[in-house]
Amino acid sequence: MADELLVIRCQLGERDAFAELIRAWHPAIERYVGRMLTGPDDDVVQEVWLAVFKGLPRLRQPDRFAPWLFAIARRAVMNRLRDVYARPEPELVDDVPGADEAEAVVDRETVGGALAALPAREREVLLLFYLEDLPLDACAQICAVPVGTIKSRLNRARKLLRRELARKGYEA
């Protein structure tokens, strides 16, 4: 609700609301861009915010700001990682999140450290679902795929993450 009010104030053109919106969401965008590109990139972050403010007057559901914002950030990241996203996706595993024992090790700290080694699609769903605490339907909206695909990607991502953590010496 706080976000919706802030977005509406921005849509009205209140200048102090622009600053508040940036202060509230800049760390999340910087974190997402930095982890997806495996290093901070101010130009991409600026590109994201420019696109956000250009698109804000046309945002029809201010209460769905977070998925809309991350969809823009994802597009900017995809432009940089076009080759990585162009590779075909491995066969999807139909499963639900929470059914895998690797979930026990998935917390913010460990995920953050091992993410860089994961493929872009898997890294992306882990970032959105675990680090940004976005619900499955929001992740699906951001990635423009069905919820089932997000579940499968999460499942595969956790397995890859578990393998990566084991390789680094962590125990599940």
Place this chain on the structure above:
Amino acid sequence: MTPEDLLKRLDAPLSLRKRIGYVTLALTGLAGSGLIGLLWATEPGLPPRTTVALAVLAAIGLCWAAFGGWAVTRRAPMFAQDRVVAGWLGLGAWLLFTAGALVITTLRHKLEPSLVVVVLGLGVLAIVNLRAARRARAALLRRKEQLNRLP
């Protein structure tokens, strides 16, 4: 990059003066080229060089209008209050064009029915645009009030 750095970088694209400047530029170009076109159409027996000069002036006005239109739709975001200001500017430009058109036509020739249709059409467009902008802003203000009243 801190949020403050980012705000500084976004200062230019989010500048209200710039956005209103683009709208003014577009409307001035449009009204100017319209009046020049009217002079061109109503002045009998113009020498070819004058015709070319008027055509060039009208084209320059249209180019500025196109640039302003592109800038406000693609380059600078138009928020609700900007749209209301732009709507009033549009109405002002229409009044300016109407006054100019009346001076040019009625003082020198008879009032053309086709010109009256064009002027009235542009007037309706300006009023509808202003009304839509005001309604959109009012809807946002209502929602803002609702959200502010929630505990």
